[in-house]
Amino acid sequence: MRINSGDIAVLGGLMEDRVDYNNGRLPLLGQIPVAGELVTKRDNAAKKSELVILLRAVVIKDTSLDGDYAAMKGYLPGDDFFAQPNEAQPFNIVPSR
Known part of the structure; x- marks a missing residue:
């Protein structure tokens, strides 16, 4: 290739088709040949x-480490990516009087 x-190339992929057939019926009534269809539930997906x-x-045209960094700098997160998040401030759920 x-x-x-x-440019973007498609290397390959996987496809999966799944069909689930679920049937439910009331005991005894569901076994009656014609009337059993009225109390039978089918859930197909x-x-x-x-x-x-x-x-x-x-x-990458420049094979030095600086060249690698310059070429990939736009894809890297900013300087503040590893900064400590702001500490959560406690709050009072009891209304003040």
């Missing part, structure tokens, strides 16, 4: 899921 820098693997190729 050949793609240009910045179909589900389809798909997993696709995509790859975005980026050619």
